[in-house]
Amino acid sequence: MAKRIDVSDLDIFYGSFKAVEGVSMSIEPRAVTAFIGPSGCGKSTVLRTLNRMHEVIPGGRVEGKVLLDGQDLYAKDVDPVGVRRTVGMVFQRPNPFPTMTIRDNVAAGLKLNGVKNKARLDEVVEKSLKGANLWNEVKDRLDKPGAGLSGGQQQRLCIARAIAVEPQVLLMDEPCSALDPISTLAIEDLINELKERYTIVIVTHNMQQAARVSDQTAFFNLKATGQPGKLVELDSTSKIFNNPTEKATEDYISGRFG
Numbered sequence: 131m132a133k134r135i136d137v138s139d140l141d142i143f144y145g146s147f148k149a150v151e152g153v154s155m156s157i158e159p160r161a162v163t164a165f166i167g168p169s170g171c172g173k174s175t176v177l178r179t180l181n182r183m184h185e186v187i188p189g190g191r192v193e194g195k196v197l198l199d200g201q202d203l204y205a206k207d208v209d210p211v212g213v214r215r216t217v218g219m220v221f222q223r224p225n226p227f228p229t230m231t232i233r234d235n236v237a238a239g240l241k242l243n244g245v246k247n248k249a250r251l252d253e254v255v256e257k258s259l260k261g262a263n264l265w266n267e268v269k270d271r272l273d274k275p276g277a278g279l280s281g282g283q284q285q286r287l288c289i290a291r292a293i294a295v296e297p298q299v300l301l302m303d304e305p306c307s308a309l310d311p312i313s314t315l316a317i318e319d320l321i322n323e324l325k326e327r328y329t330i331v332i333v334t335h336n337m338q339q340a341a342r343v344s345d346q347t348a349f350f351n352l353k354a355t356g357q358p359g360k361l362v363e364l365d366s367t368s369k370i371f372n373n374p375t376e377k378a379t380e381d382y383i384s385g386r387f388g
């Protein structure tokens with residue numbers, strides 16, 4: 131089941147550096163939310179707080195709240211590993227486990243969770259690869275290494291790996307930036323299908339991509355280097371691109387930024 135995310139008064143730090151300040155927003159389930167904004171404004175940093183990956187970085191900490199369907203992800207009794215299972219992540223560069231077979235790449239998370247039954251694993255591998263629109267291309271080479279696939283196929287393999295453990299939210303940090311236009315379209319089509327089942331948040335530098343794939347867009351900005359990034363506005367994608375409330379958003383969208 132897709133889940134809703136509510137962020138309130140979030141400040142994010144790297145050691146003593148406050149990278150992001152005062153973010154409050156709601157991310158709708160079964161929809162795609164795009165994070166846009168200039169380099170260094172904190173898009174990836176905010177994304178990583180949504181599954182507690184930020185604190186993996188030495189000195190990384192947050193103040194404020196992130197609620198997943200009302201549950202505080204940063205409450206004392208919450209296990210961050212469980213959070214990362216519920217809120218999956220796909221990275222900028224496709225990062226399949228290179229020597230593992232395609233099948234084992236997809237099954238890796240389940241095996242870590244203790245699933246051993248081969249029939250069950252095969253079933254999930256097929257379902258996940260179908261879900262990632264990769265099954266037809268790899269069904270006859272499941273025992274070949276993941277590294278032998280094209281970049282676009284590897285990224286779809288990473289998406290299959292992420293959805294195999296049945297997360298409720300998928301975070302994507304510039305998932306197409308290392309891909310050619312055809313692979314990019316395949317991933318965008320896939321995002322469009324996946325949003326029927328998942329809450330999706332995508333960081334993208336490509337404004338056309340944000341306009342194509344997202345339902346909501348969040349624009350982040352920063353006043354100057356060394357200052358914390360802030361959320362300027364979050365609204366429906368058509369509003370942000372056609373009639374934003376804030377002048378800073380309009381300047382950025384229309385290329386007058388900087």
Ligand SMILES: Nc1ncnc2c1ncn2[C@@H]1O[C@H](COP(=O)(O)OP(=O)(O)OP(=O)(O)O)[C@@H](O)[C@H]1O
Nearest residue numbers: 144149167168169170171172173174175176187356
């Ligand atoms: N591991 C880190 N250690 C210290 N500071 C970091 C780290 N990662 C990011 N920062 C700082 O946090 C701020 C926000 O960075 P972040 O990568 O989130 O921005 P971004 O909007 O995603 O940028 P880009 O579009 O260039 O990827 C920047 O000032 C950056 O230098």
